[in-house]
Amino acid sequence: MIAYTLFVVVVLWIILYRYRRRRMYELASVIPPPRGELPVIGIASYLAGSSEDIMLTLQRFSYSAMENDGIIRGWLNHILYLLICNPVDSEMILKNCLEKDDLHRFLRKVIGYGGIFAPVSIWRRRRKIMIPAFSPKIVENFFEVFSENSVNLLEKLENKSGTGYFSIYPYLTAYTLDSVCETAMGVKVNAQNDSNSPFVTSLNQVLDIVCKRIFHLWLQPDWLFKLFPHYSKHEAGIKILHDFTDDVIQKKRAELKKEKDIQPEVDVHYNLKDYRKKNLLDLLISLSACEKGYTDVELREEILTLSIAGTDTIAVNIGYTLKLLAKYPEIQEKVYDELRKVLDAKRPIIKDDIQKLKYLERVVKESLRLFPPVPFVIRKVETDITLPSGRMLPSGSGVVVSIWGCHRDPKYWGPDAEHFDPDRFLPERLNLKHACSFMPFSNGPRNCVGYQYALMSIKTALATILLNYKVTGEPEKGPIPHIKVKLNVIMKAVDDYQVCLEKRKL
Numbered sequence: 001m002i003a004y005t006l007f008v009v010v011v012l013w014i015i016l017y018r019y020r021r022r023r024m025y026e027l028a029s030v031i032p033p034p035r036g037e038l039p040v041i042g043i044a045s046y047l048a049g050s051s052e053d054i055m056l057t058l059q060r061f062s063y064s065a066m067e068n069d070g071i072i073r074g075w076l077n078h079i080l081y082l083l084i085c086n087p088v089d090s091e092m093i094l095k096n097c098l099e100k101d102d103l104h105r106f107l108r109k110v111i112g113y114g115g116i117f118a119p120v121s122i123w124r125r126r127r128k129i130m131i132p133a134f135s136p137k138i139v140e141n142f143f144e145v146f147s148e149n150s151v152n153l154l155e156k157l158e159n160k161s162g163t164g165y166f167s168i169y170p171y172l173t174a175y176t177l178d179s180v181c182e183t184a185m186g187v188k189v190n191a192q193n194d195s196n197s198p199f200v201t202s203l204n205q206v207l208d209i210v211c212k213r214i215f216h217l218w219l220q221p222d223w224l225f226k227l228f229p230h231y232s233k234h235e236a237g238i239k240i241l242h243d244f245t246d247d248v249i250q251k252k253r254a255e256l257k258k259e260k261d262i263q264p265e266v267d268v269h270y271n272l273k274d275y276r277k278k279n280l281l282d283l284l285i286s287l288s289a290c291e292k293g294y295t296d297v298e299l300r301e302e303i304l305t306l307s308i309a310g311t312d313t314i315a316v317n318i319g320y321t322l323k324l325l326a327k328y329p330e331i332q333e334k335v336y337d338e339l340r341k342v343l344d345a346k347r348p349i350i351k352d353d354i355q356k357l358k359y360l361e362r363v364v365k366e367s368l369r370l371f372p373p374v375p376f377v378i379r380k381v382e383t384d385i386t387l388p389s390g391r392m393l394p395s396g397s398g399v400v401v402s403i404w405g406c407h408r409d410p411k412y413w414g415p416d417a418e419h420f421d422p423d424r425f426l427p428e429r430l431n432l433k434h435a436c437s438f439m440p441f442s443n444g445p446r447n448c449v450g451y452q453y454a455l456m457s458i459k460t461a462l463a464t465i466l467l468n469y470k471v472t473g474e475p476e477k478g479p480i481p482h483i484k485v486k487l488n489v490i491m492k493a494v495d496d497y498q499v500c501l502e503k504r505k506l
């Protein structure tokens with residue numbers, strides 16, 4: 001009798017639940033599903049595999065969307081997701097749906113309401129403060145940090161030259177972490193010299209656990225997560241990251257107070273005249289109105305956000321570019337010829353050299369097109385929205401903008417969309433039919449604030465490596481580069497960027 005009553009209650013609850021959401025089902029029914037969607041669980045089984053399987057599934061869905069006017073839908077259990085790879089519709093989403101999807105909540109424990117995944121109400125003020133800190137004039141001044149750390153990277157790679165295949169990824173993340181911590185906090189974490197530093201190991205450990213939580217359903221509920229050994233490592237790692245950043249902030253506050261006491265007449269609010277000596281922490285303190293501005297917790301959230309946003313993204317792009325150049329030696333020779341013409345091997349690289357490396361820039365852009373470090377951006381649909389293509393997306397659904405798909409759609413990139421061809425970015429050849437057909441740094445009000453920073457760091461490191469080493473590996477047989485990828489919050493190469501290096505004779 002109890003079982004029967006329970007059964008009736010459950011059935012009635014399901015009927016009521018579906019009735020309340022009838023509009024969502026109605027609107028979803030006119031959007032094509034991917035092949036193989038299952039009843040009740042929808043596409044959940046495809047996203048339960050390894051990070052490589054997940055990426056393969058999302059690539060397959062993107063191709064499927066290309067064949068269906070740029071959109072498909074998939075039910076992830078009871079949640080409706082729409083995957084879009086039409087640049088026109090993507091622009092509308094990126095400009096109007098600003099709230100991030102709930103899947104990002106696992107990073108909140110680490111970065112709190114740091115801009116990248118903050119709710120819109122908090123994000124707006126923070127974005128306003130962040131933007132001037134990334135103005136081109138300020139970013140230019142970080143060049144010396146990139147250059148110095150690139151030279152250190154070169155020294156670290158020295159004993160790998162001529163020793164066959166090795167994973168270059170740990171070297172690249174150490175370079176980016178050193179650069180990002182120095183530019184963000186003014187602190188040398190020495191990741192390149194000491195990979196066991198507590199900040200470095202904790203950051204890597206915490207991010208690894210966060211990735212596992214995003215993709216493994218059993219690690220998602222907090223109460224269940226606490227039963228796993230990951231939990232104590234996660235908590236301990238976060239404490240180290242927070243304590244480290246808090247300490248830097250306290251020291252910086254004390255330093256600024258001392259400066260102000262010495263020169264009380266100087267208005268330090270918004271005083272960016274001496275920005276040359278400043279790191280992002282200094283700038284965020286002054287741009288948020290000093291003591292009356294950001295609290296220590298807000299500062300910690302923003303600084304950790306920048307450290308996380310600017311480490312792996314840049315490292316994977318350098319990694320993909322090196323792998324592509326190993327696959328296409330003739331393109332690598334053109335990069336080298338340009339480096340020899342522009343750079344003087346007898347002196348360190350200077351800022352002006354970087355602007356002149358036009359071919360290298362095209363190579364980096366083509367690498368970002370085919371292997372975007374952030375291949376998907378997920379947003380919430382909070383009110384029904386009609387796309388320029390005519391489809392209506394129901395409120396309560398999630399929308400996945402496939403940057404990966406927009407970058408490979410033959411409608412926008414021609415029949416050779418999958419080919420590695422840096423010269424497609426030549427000004428006379430580039431005819432972007434829509435701004436969102438190339439958007440490795442996203443588009444709209446929540447696009448990447450760090451894109452100029454990223455390009456400068458990437459070009460400085462690549463120029464330094466490629467002037468001194470030839471990158472080798474298995475050459476690709478055709479124009480389509482094959483690199484196996486996985487989705488690990490960002491998109492990484494499965495082989496952790498295995499390459500060989502040969503010293504160049506300068």
Ligand code: HEM
Binds near residue numbers: 305311442446449
């Ligand atoms: C190749 C390197 C990078 C790539 C491909 C990249 C990509 C992206 C993308 C796609 C977004 C937007 C997500 C969305 O639309 O929802 C984003 C946001 C962001 N990125 Fe980057 N990024 C890179 C490097 C950096 C660097 C170096 C920094 C800072 C040091 C940075 C800081 C941020 C921040 C703060 C946001 C959040 C912006 C907001 O919501 O207002 N990124 N990035």
